[in-house]
Structure formats: C-alpha cells, structure tokens
Amino acid sequence: MLAVTNLRKYFPVEKSFLDKLLTSQKNFVRAVDDISFSMSRGDIFGLVGESGSGKSTTAKLCLKLIEPTSGTILFEGVDLAKLRGEELRRFRRNMQLIFQDPTASLSPRIRVGDAIRHALSFQGVGTASEQIERTKAMLERVGLKPSSSFYDRFPHQLSGGQRQRVVIARALVLNPRLVIADEPIAMVDVSVRAQILELMLELKREFDLTYLFITHDLAMANYVCRRIAVMYLGKILETGPKEKVFESPLHPYTLALLSSIPVPDPKAKLERMIPKGEIPSPINPPKGCRFHPRCRYAQTVCSEREPGLEEIRPSHHAACFFPR
Amino acid sequence: MPLLDIQSLVVEYRTPKANVKAVDRVSLSVEKGHTLGLVGESGCGKSTLGLSIVRLVPPPGRIVSGQITLDGINVVRCSNEKIRRVRGKRVGYIFQDPMTSLNPVKKIRDHFVEMINTHEPGVSREDALKRASDMLQNLGILPERIDDFPHQFSGGMRQRVMIGLALALNPDLLIADEPTTSLDVIVEAQIIELLKHLKEALDLTLVLITHNIGIVAETADRVAVMYAGRIAELGEIGDLFEKPMHPYTKALLNSVPNITKKDQILSWIPGAPPDLADVPPGCLYHPRCPFVFDRCKNEGPQLLKHDNSMVACHLYDKR
Amino acid sequence: MSSEKPQGRILIWFLPALTGLVRRGLAGWAILIGSAIVAVVGVITVVSPWISPYDPIAINVGPILSPPSFEFPLGTNHLGQDMLSRVYSGGAIMFQVAILSVIVCLVVGVPVGLYASYAGGHIDQLASFVMDSIYAFPGLVLAIAIAAMLGPGVVNMALSIAVVYVPSYFRIIRSQVLTIKELPYVEAARMMGAKGSAILLSYILPNVIASIAAIATINFADAVLTAAGLTFVGLGLPVSTPNWGWDLTYGRQLLTSGAWWVITFPGLMVVLLALGFTLMGEGLSELLNPRLQK
Numbered sequence: 047m048l049a050v051t052n053l054r055k056y057f058p059v060e061k062s063f064l065d066k067l068l069t070s071q072k073n074f075v076r077a078v079d080d081i082s083f084s085m086s087r088g089d090i091f092g093l094v095g096e097s098g099s100g101k102s103t104t105a106k107l108c109l110k111l112i113e114p115t116s117g118t119i120l121f122e123g124v125d126l127a128k129l130r131g132e133e134l135r136r137f138r139r140n141m142q143l144i145f146q147d148p149t150a151s152l153s154p155r156i157r158v159g160d161a162i163r164h165a166l167s168f169q170g171v172g173t174a175s176e177q178i179e180r181t182k183a184m185l186e187r188v189g190l191k192p193s194s195s196f197y198d199r200f201p202h203q204l205s206g207g208q209r210q211r212v213v214i215a216r217a218l219v220l221n222p223r224l225v226i227a228d229e230p231i232a233m234v235d236v237s238v239r240a241q242i243l244e245l246m247l248e249l250k251r252e253f254d255l256t257y258l259f260i261t262h263d264l265a266m267a268n269y270v271c272r273r274i275a276v277m278y279l280g281k282i283l284e285t286g287p288k289e290k291v292f293e294s295p296l297h298p299y300t301l302a303l304l305s306s307i308p309v310p311d312p313k314a315k316l317e318r319m320i321p322k323g324e325i326p327s328p329i330n331p332p333k334g335c336r337f338h339p340r341c342r343y344a345q346t347v348c349s350e351r352e353p354g355l356e357e358i359r360p361s362h363h364a365a366c367f368f369p370r
Numbered sequence: 371m372p373l374l375d376i377q378s379l380v381v382e383y384r385t386p387k388a389n390v391k392a393v394d395r396v397s398l399s400v401e402k403g404h405t406l407g408l409v410g411e412s413g414c415g416k417s418t419l420g421l422s423i424v425r426l427v428p429p430p431g432r433i434v435s436g437q438i439t440l441d442g443i444n445v446v447r448c449s450n451e452k453i454r455r456v457r458g459k460r461v462g463y464i465f466q467d468p469m470t471s472l473n474p475v476k477k478i479r480d481h482f483v484e485m486i487n488t489h490e491p492g493v494s495r496e497d498a499l500k501r502a503s504d505m506l507q508n509l510g511i512l513p514e515r516i517d518d519f520p521h522q523f524s525g526g527m528r529q530r531v532m533i534g535l536a537l538a539l540n541p542d543l544l545i546a547d548e549p550t551t552s553l554d555v556i557v558e559a560q561i562i563e564l565l566k567h568l569k570e571a572l573d574l575t576l577v578l579i580t581h582n583i584g585i586v587a588e589t590a591d592r593v594a595v596m597y598a599g600r601i602a603e604l605g606e607i608g609d610l611f612e613k614p615m616h617p618y619t620k621a622l623l624n625s626v627p628n629i630t631k632k633d634q635i636l637s638w639i640p641g642a643p644p645d646l647a648d649v650p651p652g653c654l655y656h657p658r659c660p661f662v663f664d665r666c667k668n669e670g671p672q673l674l675k676h677d678n679s680m681v682a683c684h685l686y687d688k689r
Numbered sequence: 690m691s692s693e694k695p696q697g698r699i700l701i702w703f704l705p706a707l708t709g710l711v712r713r714g715l716a717g718w719a720i721l722i723g724s725a726i727v728a729v730v731g732v733i734t735v736v737s738p739w740i741s742p743y744d745p746i747a748i749n750v751g752p753i754l755s756p757p758s759f760e761f762p763l764g765t766n767h768l769g770q771d772m773l774s775r776v777y778s779g780g781a782i783m784f785q786v787a788i789l790s791v792i793v794c795l796v797v798g799v800p801v802g803l804y805a806s807y808a809g810g811h812i813d814q815l816a817s818f819v820m821d822s823i824y825a826f827p828g829l830v831l832a833i834a835i836a837a838m839l840g841p842g843v844v845n846m847a848l849s850i851a852v853v854y855v856p857s858y859f860r861i862i863r864s865q866v867l868t869i870k871e872l873p874y875v876e877a878a879r880m881m882g883a884k885g886s887a888i889l890l891s892y893i894l895p896n897v898i899a900s901i902a903a904i905a906t907i908n909f910a911d912a913v914l915t916a917a918g919l920t921f922v923g924l925g926l927p928v929s930t931p932n933w934g935w936d937l938t939y940g941r942q943l944l945t946s947g948a949w950w951v952i953t954f955p956g957l958m959v960v961l962l963a964l965g966f967t968l969m970g971e972g973l974s975e976l977l978n979p980r981l982q983k
Contacts, residue, residue, distance in 0.1 A: 096554040111876065138882040151873040155895040164891065165881040205642040206412075216877070235411045235643075236581055237625045240636035262555060265627035269636060292629065306559035308584025310626045312607045320559045324524050 047256055048085040048108065048224060053078055053117035055103050059329060075328050077103040079280035080117070082355075085256060085273075087223075092259045092271030092288070094303075098325050099277040101260045105226050108258070109141055110134065121224070139169050142217035144246075146229035148209035152201040159185065159197030162216045169220060184215040187252075188245060207238040211245065218249060228260045243270050264307055268292050276300050279328055279336045282355060286362035296364035299337045335366070343368050372399035373575050374423065374543060379436035381418050381427055388647035392418040392431065394599040397673065400592075402542070405569065405576040407590030407607070409583060409622075413643055415599040416579045417466070420545050422446075423577070424461050425453050441542060459489045462536030464546040468528040472520040478506075478531055479516040485538050505534045508571070509564065526557035530564065537568065547579045562588060583626045587611060595619050598644050598654040605679025615681045617659045653684065661685055716975035723906075723968025730962050734780035741774035745931040754948045764950035766936070767943060776954050779933035782843065782926060783962060787912035789847035790854065791905050798855040799901060802862030803889050807870055816859070824856035832915050836924040843926065846919055850912045861904050865897045899973075906970035910963040917959045933959050 056074035078100040085091045093101045106112045108119055110126050119126045121140065129137050145151035152161055159181055166177040178197075185193035188211040201209055210230065217225055227246070231239040247270065250257060261267050267274060268288060275285040276299065284297040295301050298321075305319045321340035326332055332339050338348035345368065353365045381393035392415045400406045408416045421427045423438055425445055438445040443456060457463070465471045472481065482502035486493055493501075503513045509530040520528060529549060536544060546565070550558040562585055569576055569589075578589060586593055587607065594604045595618065603616040614620045624637040641658040644650055650657055656666040665684045673682040733740075743750045749769035757764045763772035805816035823831070835849035869875060870893065878888045920926055920934025921941075933955035940952025 096556065109880065111879065135882040135884070138880060143877070143880050145873045145877065147873060151877050153874045153892050153896065156891065164878070164883070168878075168881045168883040168887060207642065213877075216881075220881070236583075237411060237622055237639040238642075239638070240625050240627075241638035241640070243636070244638075264555070265629045268629050269627045269634065303555055304629070306556045307629055308558070308562065308582060308588055309630055310583040310587050310611070310623065310628055311630070312587040312611055314587075314630060318559065318563070320556060320563065324526050324557060325554070 047087045047089070047122055048258070049118075049120040050084065050104075050108070051082045051118045051120075053081050053104070053107060053119065054115045055100075055107055055112065056115045073329050076280045076331060077328060078107065078114075079331075081277070081280070081282045083275055083282060083285060085224075085258065087256055088254070090250070090257045090259065090270060090272045092261065092267040092274045093277060094261060094264060094267050094274055095277035096262055096303075096325060098279060098328050100280040100328075101277050102228060104277075105143070105228055105258070105260050109143055109226060136169070139220040140222050141224045141226065142220065142222040144210075144213055144217050144225060144227040144230045147233050148206055148213050149201065149233075151213050152209060154201055156200075157197065158199050158201060158204065158212050159193075161201075162212065162219055165216050165219050171220070180219060181215075184219045185212075187249070188212075188215045188218075190215070206234050207242060210234050210242055214242075214246065214249070218253060218255075221253060222255070224256045224258065226258045226260065229262070230259070231266065232261070232263065239266070246270075264292070264303060276303070279325065279331050281336055281365065283337065283366070284362075284364045285355065286359075290359065290362045296358050296362065296369035297337075297366050298341045298343050298370065300364075301370060302340075343370075373402040373441055374400040374577070375437075375439040376419075376423075377437040377439075379419070379422060379438060380434045381415075381422050381431060382434045383431045385430060385647075390646040391599050391649075392646065393422065395436070396596075396599075396601055398594050398601065398604060400543075400575055400577060402575050403573055404591045405578060405589055407586035407593040408577060408579045408596065409581065409586055409593055410596035411581055411622075411643065413598075413646070414596040416596050417547055419596070420463075420547050420577065420579045423543075423545060424457050424463055426457075426463075455489065458485060458541065459539045460541050460543065462539070462541040462544045464529075464532050464536050464544070464549050466548040467552060468525060468532050469552070471532060472528060474520050477517055477519055478502075478523075481531070481535055482516075482538055485535055489539050501538065502534075505538060506531075508568070509534050510560075525553055526560060529553060529557075529561055533561075533564065533568070537572065537574075540572070543575045543577065545577045545579070548581070549578075550582070550585065551580070558585075565589065583623065595622070598649070599646060600654060601673055601680070601682060602655065603679060603681050603683075604673070609677070609679055613677075615676060615679065615686060616655075616683050617661050617685075618655050653682075716972045719968045719972030719975070721972075723965045723970075723972060726961060726965030727969065730780055730958070730965065731784065733777055734784060737774070737777035737781070741771075741777050743771040743774045745770065745774040745778045754943070754946070754951075756948070757950055763954050764948070766939060766948070766951045772936075772950060772954055775931050775936060776933070776958055778931045779936065779955055780958065780962065782930055782932045782934075783913050783916055783959070785843050786846050786850065786916040787909045787966075789844065790850040790912045791908050793847060793851035794854050794858055794908060795901070795905065797851070798858035799862065801855075802859040803866060803894065803897070805859075806863040806866040807885065807889055807893065813863075817863070820856040820859040823852065824860070826853075828853045828911070829915060829918055832919060833922060833924060836919050841924065841926055846916055846924075846926070847912075849919070850915050853915070854908050854911065857908070858901065858904055861900050862897055865900055866893055869893050869896055903970050903974040906966050906973060910966035910970065913959060913963045913966065 055078040056076055059073040059075055093104060095101045107114050162184060163177045163181045166172060166180060171177065182193035182197060185196050190196040190208060190211055231242050234242055249255065259267060259271055271288050274288050274291045275282050276297065278299050284291060284295065284300050291300060292304065295304060302319050302321045305317060323340045334349040334352055338344040341348065347367055353367050355363045355365045357363050358369050376399065377397050379393050379396045380391060383390040383392055396419060408419065410416045418427060418431065422433055423445065427433060433446055440456065440460060445453065479499060479502055483495060483498045486498040486501060503516055506513055506516060511527060511530055523531065550561050553561065566589055568574060578586065580586060590607050592605065593607055593610045595602045595616065597618050603610065603619045610619065611623065614623055621637065621639045625639065627636060628634055639658050644654055652668045653666045653671050656662045659666065671682045671684050671687060673680050674687055676686040747770065750771055751761050751765045751769055753765065753769045754767055755761060755765050761771055761773065763776060765771055801816060805813045832849045832853050835852055836846060839845035839848060875888060875892055878892050917934040917937055920932055921938050926932050936955035937952055940955065943951045
C-alpha cells in the first residue's frame with residue numbers, strides 16, 4: 047500500500063549573516079537520509095526511534111505535509127510527488143494523521159462536533175445534515191456518548207483522553223485507508239492509554255485500516271504493532287516482525303534501546319547495555335555507520351563504510367556489519 | 371527518626387471558582403538513605419507535595435495545615451530566612467523541565483559559583499570552582515565544558531547539570547520531580563543509573579516524583595501511590611508490585627505495558643480523575659472502582675495499616 | 690455555530706458576562722468601568738439634542754466669557770456659546786471619527802494582515818516593509834501630514850488616523866498568525882484538505898479576534914485624542930460643528946485671560962472618553978493573555 051524508496055529530506059541550516067558572507071558551504075540537517083520501507087494493506091507498522099531519528103519527518107513526508115529532497119513515495123501505486131492542487135486536496139482523504147498533542151490539535155474556538163464535521167465539509171462530502179449525522183455516529187463510535195451532548199462542547203471542556211478520541215474521530219470520519227499515528231498516547235494519562243489503543247485496534251478491524259505508528263515508546267510499539275522499523279539519525283537500522291526485533295534484536299542500537307527501557311517489575315534482572323554519550327547532531331552525522339561512536343562492538347570498518355540494510359534472518363533486516 | 375516526616379499535610383489552591391485541595395491530609399515519612407517513589411497521574415498532587423517540602427508552592431496555592439519536619443526543622447512554620455537556608459543546603463530540588471530551569475545568559479560555572487556562594491559565602495571562588503568541576507566529573511560531563519552556556523548542552527546534559535546544582539551543597543535530601551520525562555529512552559536510562567550511583571556514593575535520601583512506574587520499580591525502596599490529592603497506598607516496593615491492595619494501584623499496574631511480558635493484556639480505568647473543585651462524596655476513587663460498595667459512596671477511607679503497607683480503602687477496613 | 694435565537698442569546702450572554710467580568714479581578718473591573726464610561730459619554734452625545742439647554746453653535750446666547758453660574762453651569766466662551774451644550778454635543782464628532790477610523794482599519798488591516806502573514810514569502814516581506822515604514826513615523830506627525838494633504842472633514846480625519854493605525858493591527862495579527870499557523874490544529878485542517886481561505890476564516894481568525902478587539906479599543910482612544918489634536922492645530926473640522934477640539938484650541942488662548950472653564954470641561958471629556966476606551970482595551974488584553982496561563 048505504501049512504498050517508500052530512497053527517501054531523503056534535508057533541511058538547510060540557517061546561517062548567521064557573517065557566515066553567509068564568509069563561507070559558501072551549506073549545512074543541512076539530514077533529518078531523513080535514504081530510507082526505504084513498505085507497508086501492505088492491514089499492516090500495523092511501528093516506526094520507532096529517539097528524538098532526531100527522523101521518524102516524525104518521515105510521517106510528514108508520507109502525508110505530503112512537506113516535500114522530500116529526493117526519493118519516491120508511492121501510495122497504492124500513486125506517486126505522491128505528482129499530486130498537486132485540487133487533486134492533492136481530494137487525495138488527502140486517503141491518509142490521515144492522529145496527532146501527539148490532543149489539546150494543540152483542536153482549535154480552542156471550534157466546537158468538537160464542528161471540528162470533526164469540517165473534515166467532511168472541506169472534502170465536500172454530503173449535505174450539511176448528512177455531515178452532522180455522520181459526525182454524531184463517529185462520536186458514538188469512539189465512545190463519546192451521547193453524541194448530542196458532546197457535539198457542542200469545546201475542547202477545554204473535555205479530558206485529555208476524550209480530546210484524543212475526538213482527534214481519532216476526526217481522522218477517521220473520512221474513511222481513510224492509511225492512518226499515521228504520531229505518538230498518539232504520549233500525552234494521555236497512563237491509566238487511559240490502553241483504552242485509546244484498544245479503540246484504535248477495534249476501529250482498525252471495523253474500518254479495515256492500515257496503521258503507521260510513530261513512537262519512541264517501545265513498550266507501546268510492542269503491544270500494538272506487528273512490524274517494526276528502528277530509526278536512528280535519519281536511517282533505518284533494523285526492521286522486521288515485532289517478535290523478532292524485540293525478542294532477538296540484531297542491531298546493537300536496538301539492543302541498547304531495549305535494555306534501557308524501565309521495566310515495571312522490581313525483581314526483573316536488568317542487563318543494562320547503555321551506550322555512552324548522546325545522539326550526535328544530524329547536521330554532521332558520524333562517518334560510516336551512524337551508531338559506531340557509541341557502539342560497544344564497533345570495529346574499524348564501522349567508521350569507514352556505511353552498512354546497508356541486509357536480510358540477516360528471514361524477513362528480518364539490519365544495517366550492521368556485526369549483527370548480534 | 372525519619373529524615374523527612376509529613377503529617378496530615380493539606381495544600382489548597384484558592385481560585386475564584388473554588389478551593390481546590392491539591393494535597394489532602396497526606397502523611398508519609400522517609401528514612402535516611404532510603405528512596406521514596408511518589409507515583410500518580412497528572413493532577414494527583416505529587417508535584418505540589420514535592421514543592422511543599424521546600425515551601426515553594428506557587429500562589430494561589432497555600433499550605434493550609436499539617437506539618438513537615440525535615441531533620442528536626444519545622445518547614446511549614448519556620449522563618450523565611452530559615453527556609454531559604456534549607457533550600458539548596460539541606461534539600462536539593464530537580465525541577466521538571468531542564469530546558470527552562472537554567473539561566474541562558476550564565477555560564478555553567480557561574481551557576482555553580484552562585485549556588486555555592488549564596489549558601490556558603492565564606493567559600494573562595496577557586497574552591498567553589500574546584501567543587502563544581504569535581505561535581506561535573508561525577509556527572510559524566512567533561513570538565514572543560516564548565517565554561518559553556520546552557521544552550522550548548524543537550525537535554526540530557528542539562529539535566530545532569532541540574533542534578534549537579536541540586537547536589538552542589540551536599541544536601542541530605544534530593545527531590546526529583548519528573549527528572550526524565552522530557553528525555554529520550556537511552557538518556558533516561560543514563561540519568562537513572564547516574565541517580566542510583568550518586569545515591570550510593572553520597573548516601574542520599576531521594577524522593578522521586580513521577581508517573582513512570584518503570585523507573586520507580588528500578589530505584590525506589592518504598593512507594594506512595596497518590597490519587598486526587600490523597601495517598602491510596604503506601605508500601606515497600608516488592609509488596610506493592612506483587613500484592614497491590616488498593617484497586618487504583620492494581621488498575622494502574624495493569625495498564626502499564628511491560629515489554630518483557632509476552633502476550634500481555636493491558637487494562638485501563640474507565641472515566642477520569644475527579645475535578646478537584648467538585649469532588650464526589652466518600653472515597654474519591656469510588657466512581658471508577660470495580661469493587662465499590664455502599665460504604666465507599668458515603669465515607670472517605672482512612673489510610674490504615676494492612677500487612678506491611680498502608681492502604682486507604684474500605685475493602686481492608688474491617689472496623 | 691449552533692443555531693440559537695439571536696435575541697435570547699444576547700441577553701443570556703449579557704448578565705453572566707457582567708458577573709463573569711467582575712469575578713476576573715482587576716482586568717474585569719477595568720473593562721466594566723471603561724465600557725461604562727464610554728457608554729455614558731456615548732449616551733450623552735446621542736441625547737444631546739434633547740438635553741442641551743441651548744443650541745451649541747448659537748452665539749451670544751449668554752454674556753461673553755461668563756464663569757460657571759446657575760444659568761450657564763459650565764460658563765460661556767468668547768463667542769457667547771453655552772459650554773454645557775457644547776460639552777454635551779462635542780462628543781458626536783469624536784465618536785464618528787473614531788468609529789470610522791476603526792472601521793477602515795478593520796477593513797484594510799485585518800485582511801492584509803491575515804493574508805500576508807499566512808502566505809509568507811515575498812508577499813509577507815513586502816507588506817511588512819510597507820507597514821513598518823508607516824509605523825516608524827511618530828503617529829501625530831503623520832496624521833497631521835496626511836490631514837494637511839487631504840483637507841478638513843470627518844472622513845479625512847478618520848482616514849489619516851486609520852493610516853497611522855493600520856500597522857499596529859498588522860503587527861499584532863502577524864505575530865499571532867505566525868504562531869498559530871504552525872500549530873497542530875492548522876496542520877490538521879490542511880490534512881483534511883481545507884483550502885487556504887477556509888483555514889484563515891475558520892481556524893486562524895477566531896483565535897486572532899481577541900487581540901484585534903483589544904487593539905481596536907486602544908485605537909478608539911487614540912483616535913479621540915488625535916481628532917482633538919488635529920482640530921487643535923486647525924486641520925480637523927470647520928468651526929460650525931460643535932467639537933471639543935475647537936474648544937481646546939480657543940480655550941488655550943483664553944486661559945491667559947483667566948477663563949479657565951472653556952478649556953477645562955471639554956478637555957476633561959476628551960480625557961475621560963480616551964480613558965474609557967483605554968481601560969477597556971487594557972482590560973481586554975489582560976484578560977486574553979493570562980488566560981493562556983491557565
């Protein structure tokens with residue numbers, strides 16, 4: 047359904063006036079640096095990484111909120127780069143985004159029901175009363191009952207979890223085929239997170255959706271996703287089915303991530319393999335393998351050549367010269 | 371004698387609409403050298419509780435009643451002069467957001483020197499700088515970075531600086547309010563390891579305020595679970611995780627994903643925490659509790675001893 | 690907006706709004722007092738034809754330059770005109786000029802501000818350049834210059850004030866739009882396939898209206914003062930219309946001869962009206978900004 051090939055996005059770095067005069071060298075933030083992956087219909091794909099990994103930028107590229115520097119994105123065979131203007135506007139109904147911050151993704155002055163209905167009216171679907179009917183049905187479907195009471199409320203009158211449901215309702219009311227969820231539960235209370243996730247899974251079954259989850263929360267990704275890709279500094283370092291990636295990780299970075307997660311069990315014996323140092327700047331990523339300065343298994347070749355994403359085990363790929 | 375002893379603390383926020391009890395009759399104590407995890411979701415009052423220990427509750431909040439004793443000092447009633455000396459010297463505080471807690475126009479070394487000189491004016495500048503660079507080494511920061519400005523540090527480094535500042539005067543107690551919330555996974559692990567190491571090396575008493583059950587499991591000796599301004603359960607870490615008593619604790623533990631458990635089924639708590647301006651009668655948790663019975667709707671439960679822990683739930687109150 | 694009867698809506702809004710304002714502390718009081726002042730002055734102006742004891746422009750209705758007395762509570766000026774009547778009716782012009790200038794500003798400044806800052810790029814740069822250049826001039830000087838070019842009259846005064854004020858609207862709107870357009874809910878609107886105009890109207894404008902209202906009230910205050918000032922230097926209006934500005938002009942000259950009442954009372958009215966608007970404006974911006982702090 048979604049095929050991303052050699053995708054790159056470089057953001058130019060603003061230079062001070064003096065620098066502009068003195069040097070002609072341009073610096074770029076290599077947010078996304080040559081990644082390729084694909085998703086089939088019905089997948090629940092998790093794009094996992096820390097800050098600066100490029101996962102959010104990838105989401106925005108797939109949604110055509112920003113333009114790639116190079117590479118192609120095909121959605122059901124359609125090249126996104128070729129869509130423009132009116133055609134692009136109409137196309138938007140196929141892919142929707144669930145945002146991280148439920149409060150910031152709803153205009154404080156628009157009633158919750160109208161916010162959802164706008165999706166329909168912007169796309170010119172149905173008459174006004176039909177739109178209201180569909181909106182109310184959607185409100186009920188995400189658990190905001192009675193819909194007549196919730197329709198007229200403003201976002202600040204709802205709890206965080208309820209607001210996130212409104213965001214989900216708005217994303218789904220157009221019946222998109224692909225839903226990208228960017229940290230959908232990060233800003234929702236702990237005790238309510240599982241409820242939102244369950245809702246998303248139910249809706250997936252009911253509406254035959256495909257999900258792309260963007261998250262840094264590996265435990266959540268483990269709970270909900272079927273396939274995982276691990277990103278670091280703009281590159282995909284490992285990808286495969288969830289069980290394989292999380293239970294027998296190949297890449298040292300994945301290992302490091304997994305061992306760093308705090309486990310809610312005081313008796314768990316933790317074999318910590320925490321790498322030293324911090325994530326380097328994406329303007330000047332390390333030569334060769336991006337992770338090599340922090341990798342305890344690094345050898346000379348790791349600083350010279352960049353490993354490609356190879357299939358080490360069946361359908362389990364890693365970009366490493368010395369996978370574990 | 372516990373280092374920190376809180377008795378029936380009540381902290382209110384007075385707004386034009388209503389009086390909100392952010393902390394409602396909370397009692398707990400921390401022994402020297404121990405780590406207390408203060409756990410709860412947003413709005414439960416844990417941050418307010420932390421701030422009241424150093425009397426930094428922002429207006430319109432006020433400590434209304436109760437007692438806080440820190441190594442013999444009556445924090446609630448002592449003079450302003452006294453409490454200012456307590457802050458920094460006896461208690462170190464790590465605030466939630468390292469991005470905005472540092473002065474952007476001051477070099478790191480100046481942060482330290484100011485901190486040290488405010489409380490120990492006799493210390494010479496050289497001594498202060500030496501202490502600062504020793505501290506930075508302990509924190510894993512290269513000593514030459516002492517001349518840098520905060521914006522030149524990454525989030526994890528800034529948090530280490532914050533920890534360093536909090537510990538610069540060798541306080542007995544360290545309060546950390548969500549120390550790793552804004553940090554990446556790996557950096558979070560680094561900071562937790564650092565805190566554990568420092569705890570050992572400096573024989574610190576630590577109060578760790580967080581909504582992240584995982585880091586509490588790793589670092590705390592005892593845990594207090596807060597809900598809507600009150601303590602729901604208070605006990606040893608092992609007891610709490612293995613035999614949680616309060617329905618809220620049970621539900622909370624069941625809602626946290628554990629990546630080491632295969633095929634985990636997560637549950638959640640229906641409804642939402644109460645609006646503290648308009649609390650339900652009886653037990654504040656009862657509208658969401660699966661074990662609710664009549665007494666819960668009318669009578670607020672007391673925090674009572676049961677086995678080795680304290681629970682505020684009528685299920686365990688056989689009186 | 691959901692459908693409700695407009696008449697009922699106004700009333701239902703009014704009373705809770707009053708109490709709501711009182712509860713909001715100092716800012717709420719500022720708005721209440723400010724609006725009360727403006728309302729009182731406005732009402733006086735409107736009913737002035739009925740309550741003025743004499744025709745404000747009729748000369749020699751009383752002795753020249755007589756101090757406040759029972760017959761002429763606010764005295765008379767050098768033309769024998771009754772000051773009380775002049776004070777009652779002098780406000781009409783002020784209101785007209787102020788309202789007109791605000792209307793022009795809204796009609797010109799708001800759309801330009803919205804469009805230019807949303808579009809960004811060269812359009813934004815051009816608009817900012819123009820606006821900043823106008824803004825750089827001291828207000829009254831610029832108003833005088835434009836009024837001198839355009840000539841006297843209510844409309845021309847309003848226009849010159851409007852020109853001076855449009856950049857302020859532009860700046861406020863621009864700074865808000867630049868922030869808002871990066872917010873997730875605007876992104877969400879684009880995700881839904883909304884056209885730019887729809888985004889501006891439904892998503893950006895409602896969140897900007899609050900600050901526009903605040904600036905509009907300050908605009909009123911400034912317009913009142915500038916109108917008085919322009920008339921004072923002789924650029925505003927013909928003498929025949931009752932106008933506090935003229936009273937100020939002549940009153941200043943007459944001060945030296947001891948006739949303090951000619952300048953004082955109209956002056957007080959100008960200040961009062963400007964104060965009323967300013968209080969409203971300050972109160973509004975107080976209210977609207979700290980609310981975010983919640």
